[in-house]
Amino acid sequence: MAVHRVDGRRDETLADVYGQAVSRRPLPKYRVPDDLSDPRAVYALVHDELALDGNASQNLATFCTTWAEPEVHKLMDECLGKNMIDKDEYPQTAEIESRCVHLIADLWHAPAGADTAGCSTTGSSEAGMLAGLALKWRWRQRRQAEGKPADRPNLVCGPVQVCWEKFGRYFDVELRQVPLEPDATGLRPHQLRAHVDENTIGVVAILGVTYTCDYEPIADLAAELDAIHADTGLDVPLHVDAASGGFVAPFLQPDLVWDFRIPRVASINASGHKYGMAPLGVGWVVWRTAELLPEELVFRVSYLGGDMPTFALNFTRPGGEVVAQYYTLLRLGRAGYRAVHAACRESARELGRQVADMGPFTLLYDGDRALPAVSWTLTDPPGAGFTLYDVTDRLRRRGWQVPAYPLPPDRAETVIQRVLVRHGISFDKIMLLADDLRAVVGELTRPGTPAPHSAFHH
Structure with missing residues (x-):
């Protein structure tokens, strides 16, 4: 009825x-x-x-977390209505943010202890921009105190993520991207001297280069800046963009000196939602000491109740991601992070071994000494009979998202592929990818096979 x-x-x-x-x-x-x-x-x-x-668990192009425990989902639900910026109304969420800053600062060997300055952000891009603004303000203050012009700031870096290009354009800073040398996977120390000058607000070093997944030699870059300071008087600070490696190196390469153990490192940014294993929407920036964050960049608001300092490019944002980061730090601890990332590294190493044995590929990064990832290129692009874009297109038919892209402009003729192994991507799944990649190579190199016409356009 x-x-x-x-x-x-x-x-x-x-x-x-x-x-x-x-x-x-x-x-x-x-x-x-x-x-x-x-x-x-x-x-x-x-x-x-x-x-x-696309299936997020088959997206091997992204650095971002695509899997979380049920408890994370519950905490995110419980924090749905909490505004991270309203520290007067949600003081315990603010306290959890502060705890995260100090836990992460300790992980990076910050010397300031309880006086560490830092904050959460929406991601590593915003965190990097905040660090860049602090570099610019300190440089300008120093120049003005010396009675010198402060209208032509520049920032020196190697092959960086696009957030630094945005920073340069948005905040009127010349971005001096040092050309990538043949066979190099990032910025090299001997290149610095030709690019830094009295207008250089800082040098950005990358712990986990977006293009190749390798680490830049941060300690050596700092040593070269020390030498430049001794020779010329130019005292250029170093910022470490640890968007990916900041939550990997402390666990997989604990003896690698890249962080605040290096006196010249002024600040570090990282993405909590990458190898920090938090859900999408959280990043972190930490300064060596509080005085390295200029007071002029901190705003205080009273209209949410109380006197609250804020330093961010956005304002209202949910508190769940920060709470989930705290949960993950507590839940896994150092042993858990080490175990998860070690498992990812072993999967990456095995994938690298299999890719190297397939014939047409040359490894650029084998997954061993930096991020749990693999990158490769065609050994003989003209003679291969196919492109890496064709490989990407064929793999996509099985649901795999494996990007193909050119290196930075000075080496744009080199096209590479990259696979990132993250929390929730099992060894078994990576072996299934290897099987499918091997099958694709067989299809594309089979005698008599028509030349592929990829639907993919870069």
């Missing part, structure tokens, strides 16, 4: 979700609908559209 409302219209709350009116027409794209809809039906339809996205 049909159930009717008083107005005679059929009550859809008891109907099958795919039999309701909202399910019998395309979902609105340009105008908010006039009527209410059953939440079950709307959920099912939006869920169905999202199923057309």
Whole structure:
């Protein structure tokens, strides 16, 4: 028997979700609908559209966390209404943020202890920009105190992530990207002297180069800056962009000196939602000492209740990601992070061994000494009979997202592929990828096979 409302219209709350009116027409794209809809039906339809996205666990292009424990989901739900910036209303969430800053600072051997300066951000990009602003302000203060012009700041770096290009453009800083040398995977110390000058606000060193996944030699870069200081008087600070490596090196390479153990390192940024294994939406920036964060960059607001300092490029944001980062640090501890990343490294090493044995590839990074990842290029691109873009396209048919892309402009003729092994990506899954990659190579090199016409366009 049909159930009717008083107005005679059929009550859809008891109907099958795919039999309701909202399910019998395309979902609105340009105008908010006039009527209410059953939440079950709307959920099912939006869920169905999202199923057309790629499988996050097969996305081997991203550094970002794609798996989390059920407890993380629960904490995120519980924090859905908490505004991270409102430290007066949510003081315990603010306390958890502070604890995370100090735990991470200790992980990076910050000398200041309880006086460490740092904050959470939406990700490593914002964290890097905040560190860059601090570098610019300190340089400008020094120049003005010396009575010198402060209108032409520059920042020296190697092959960096696009956030640093944005920083240069948004904040009017010349970005001096040092050309990538043949057979190098990042900035090299001997290149610095030709690029730093009195207008250099700092040098950015990368712990986990986006292109190749290798670490730049940070201690050697710092030593070269020390030598430049001794020879010329130019005292250039070093910032470490540890977006990926900041939560890897302390556990897999504990003896590697890259952090605040180096006196010239002024600040470090990292992404909690990459190898920090927190959900998407959290990054961290820490300064060696509080005085390295200029007071002029800190704002104080009272309209949320209380006097609250804030230093960020955004304002309102949820507190769940910070709480989830704290949970993960407590849940795993040093032993847990070490175990997870060691398992990822072993998967990466085995993938590297198999890729090297497949024939047409040359490894650029084998997954051993830096991030748990692998990158490679074609040994003989003209003679291969296919491109790495073709490999990407064939792998995509099996759901794998394995990017192919050129190196920075000075080496843009070299196209490479990269696989990142993260928490939640098992050894078994990586071996399935290796099997599929081997099959793709067989297809593309089989005699008599027509030349591939990839649908992929870079």
